[in-house]
Amino acid sequence: SSGINAEYGGDHEIGVYVIDRWTYFTLDFLEKVQPNSRSKLSQLFNVFSTADIRSTPQYSNPKLFKRPINDVLITDFFGSVRQTILFDQKVAPLNATTADDGKTSQIVEAVLEAVSQLPF
Numbered sequence: 001s002s003g004i005n006a007e008y009g010g011d012h013e014i015g016v017y018v019i020d021r022w023t024y025f026t027l028d029f030l031e032k033v034q035p036n037s038r039s040k041l042s043q044l045f046n047v048f049s050t051a052d053i054r055s056t057p058q059y060s061n062p063k064l065f066k067r068p069i070n071d072v073l074i075t076d077f078f079g080s081v082r083q084t085i086l087f088d089q090k091v092a093p094l095n096a097t098t099a100d101d102g103k104t105s106q107i108v109e110a111v112l113e114a115v116s117q118l119p120f
Contacts (some may be wrong), residue, residue, distance in 0.1 A: 021053040033074050041069040041077050085114050 019027075029047050033039055041059075055063040059069055065077075087107060 001019055022048075022055060022057075026054055030074070030078070037073070037075055039074045041074055043071040044076065045069065045073060 016114055025048060026044070029044055045059060050056055065072075087110075089107075
């Protein structure tokens with residue numbers, strides 16, 4: 001967003017603004033999104049009015065997020081669920097070369113598979 005994002009909601013008891021316009025309108029939109037929503041990220045940008053937020057909202061860094069915002073679900077962008085693998089035994093270091101009963105190599109393979117799904 002470019003421009004000055006003026007304060008929006010003030011607390012008259014303490015005499016300060018407690019939310020800015022960008023956050024207020026974003027929060028207003030996101031509070032209406034249900035977990036099974038099919039709303040797209042582009043719809044969030046469509047609710048912003050330059051007059052309301054006193055700023056120019058824009059999405060301009062495709063290096064950080066390479067998918068078109070018209071194709072991205074709001075729930076995919078702001079929420080994430082990762083597979084969790086629970087082990088009932090010690091996990092050997094990734095450089096373990098021996099296995100007492102063959103389980104160590106299975107555990108290492110499972111850990112490497114889980115790590116390969118991470119976004120870095």
